[in-house]
Amino acid sequence: MNEIIKAIAQEQIRSDLPEVLVGDTVQVFIKIKEGNRERVQMFEGIVISKKNGKQIGATFTVRRVAFGVGTEKTFPYNSPSIEKIKIVRHGQVRRAKLYYLRERIGKAARIKEKI
Numbered sequence: 001m002n003e004i005i006k007a008i009a010q011e012q013i014r015s016d017l018p019e020v021l022v023g024d025t026v027q028v029f030i031k032i033k034e035g036n037r038e039r040v041q042m043f044e045g046i047v048i049s050k051k052n053g054k055q056i057g058a059t060f061t062v063r064r065v066a067f068g069v070g071t072e073k074t075f076p077y078n079s080p081s082i083e084k085i086k087i088v089r090h091g092q093v094r095r096a097k098l099y100y101l102r103e104r105i106g107k108a109a110r111i112k113e114k115i
Contacts (some may be wrong), residue, residue, distance in 0.1 A: 009055075009056040012056055012078055013054070013056060013078055014077070014078050017077065017082070017084070017085050018085055018087055020047055020050065020060050020077070020085060020087070021047065021050070021090065022047050022048065022049065022050055022091075022093055022095070022096060022097070022098060023046065023047065023090070023091030023092065023093035023098065023111055023114075024046070024047045024087055024088075024089070024090050024091055025044070025045070025046050025047075025087070025088040025089045025091065025111075026044070026045070026046075026047055026062060026085055026086065026087050026088060027042050027043070027044045027085070027086040027088060028042070028043045028044075028062060028073075028075055028082060028085050029041070029042050029082070029083040029084045029085070029086070030042075030043060030075075030081055030082060030083065031081045031082075031083055040083055043062060043064065043073055044062075044064060044088070045062040045063050045064030045065075045071075045072075045073075046062065046063055046064070046091065046098065046101065046111065047060050047061065047062055047098075048061050048062070048063045048072070048097065048098040048099060048101055049061045049096075049097045049098070049099070050096075056078060057076070058076070058077040058078065059074050059075060059076050059077060060074070060075055060077060061073070061074045061075075062074075062075065063098075063101060063102075065105070065109070068105075070102065089113050089114075090113065090114040091111035091112065091113065091114060092111070092112045092113065092114040092115075093111060098111075
């Protein structure tokens with residue numbers, strides 16, 4: 001029984017998306033359904049956390065600040081509603097979770113770029 005569940009979960013894991021690391025600035029393109037139409041919306045921000053590694057339930061949280069208001073979205077990594085993920089830049093960080101960015105604004109919330 002357990003092997004059947006593992007086999008089904010293995011089929012659902014996506015391999016077409018790039019590896020997202022904490023500190024990266026990413027653009028996540030999400031399919032949004034409105035009535036009978038479907039469109040793609042982009043959400044750009046810094047990845048502040050990642051959970052469950054490469055398992056079926058893997059998630060990552062992206063934070064962005066727009067017009068002085070911080071917004072965070074948690075995306076399931078293997079979700080079919082994610083069309084693509086584009087990595088804008090890699091950040092150099094020394095923490096696994098960047099929750100401290102919630103209290104920082106402006107230049108204090110910047111992350112160095114990995115060279």
